Amino acid sequence: MKDTTPTTFAEIDSAKVKATIEKIDAALKDKPVSKQVKQKLDYAKKKWPEALDRYAVQEAIMGDNRNSYSKTDTDATFMRMKEDHMGNGQLKPAYNMQISTSNQFITNYTIHQNTTDTNTLKEHLNEHKRCYHSMPTVVTADAGYGSEENYAFLEKEQVTAYVKYGQFDREQNETIQQKHPFTADKLFYNEKGDFYVCPMGQRMEKKGNYVRETTTGFKQTITKYQAKDCSRCPLNGVCHKSQGNRVIEVNHNLNRHKREAKENLQSEQGIAHRKQRCHDVEPVFGNIKGNHHFKRFMLKGKEKVTTETGLLCLAQNFRKKNAIEVKKAA
Ligand code: SF4
Structure with missing residues (x-):
């Protein structure tokens, strides 16, 4: 009897593949x-279900x-290390170690399996x-931690954030800024009318929103704006390279966080915290x-590895304490 049960491949597993191969096998029986x-059928029968398992x-x-993971330590992930003495990039099984310091004493440490620092902050x-029963009042971190998700988390936890975002240092460099005068962040935004004004004074109207999900599942709302007519513009080709009328995509919530971060980082306390970060965590x-x-x-x-890191941090703190005592006694 002919089997007409539909097979759905939204979720593939070895049993489904095995059953499908058997169906094909049966259908081809007694046929030339x-x-x-x-x-090919023999290969699929032998290899595919096993591979899927x-x-x-x-x-x-x-x-x-x-x-990725290492076969010799399945908890370790392959991460890019500093280049070796021959200048070759190194990809090795590793853990991402994060520490917080206060006056060169380690106050918190965590071990992560993901390669990017951004996803470790929360x-x-x-x-x-968990350790101190409260969040720190202030967090200072470099640009590797400046994401919308992290800014939103710090805001929710009422932590004052001195956390750079990716473009912060570039924004302070006038030479770089002059080389790119038409980027979306330099366009005038009319908040009341919710439109941008392009370098030639044309209104860029809102075209709608869409939601983008990051690798951690965080949802970002992106708004699109488009110029009406770029065809006869003398800046066409310099202002943007795409065909048709220029479209920009803006994350208003991230921009708001960036403005706040910039204000914090450029304040007197912000400058002091940034200076402190360089001779606090890096020397450790x-x-x-x-x-x-x-x-x-x-x-x-x-x-x-977490236990080993704890011992390492403890030893570092003892050394630091001892160095202070020795200095005091001298
Ligand atoms: S190319 Fe389009 S968006 Fe750019 S300045 Fe000209 S009209 Fe405005």
Whole structure:
């Protein structure tokens, strides 16, 4: 009897693939089939279900936040290291270690399996809250942590943020700014009328919103604006390179966070916090890695690596305390 059960491949697993191959096999039985087709079917029967089972295991190990893992330590993710002495980029199994410091004492540490610092801030600060029963009042961090999701989190937790965003340093550099005079952030925005004005004074009308989801599932609302007619504009080709009328995409919420961050960073306290960051957290890493030659973890597995990091931080804090006492006694 002919099997007419529809097979849905929205979710593929080895059982479905096996069943489909068997259906094809049955349909081709007693039919003249070429050698190549037979070979391909045999290959699919032998390899595909097994491969899918293997992929399912690998995906379970990686979880939602990773796209690689080490076979010798499945908790470790492949991360780009500093170049070796020959200038080659190094991709090695690693953990992303995050620390907070106060006057060169380590106050919090966390171990992460994802490669980007941006996605570590929330977990790191939640760990601070777990240890001290409150969020820090102030957070100073470099541009690697300046995302809309992190700014929104800091705002919700009422933490004063001195956190740079990606373009902050470029914005302070006039030479770079002069080279790119037509970027969207330099266009005039009429908040009341919700439109932009292009470099030739033409209104760029709102075309609508769409929602973009980041890798962590955070939803960003993006608004599109478009110029009416770029065809006869003398700046066409310089102002934008795309065909047709210029379209810009704006994240108003991120822009609001950036404005606040910029104001904070350029304030008197902001400048002091930024200066403090350079000689607070960086020397701690320098001391651990450079002076004490800690270049790799001795243990495997996230739990053990977290314990090893705790001991490392404890030793660093004892050394620091001892150095202060010695200085006092001298
Ligand atoms: S190319 Fe279009 S958007 Fe750019 S200045 Fe000319 S009219 Fe305005």
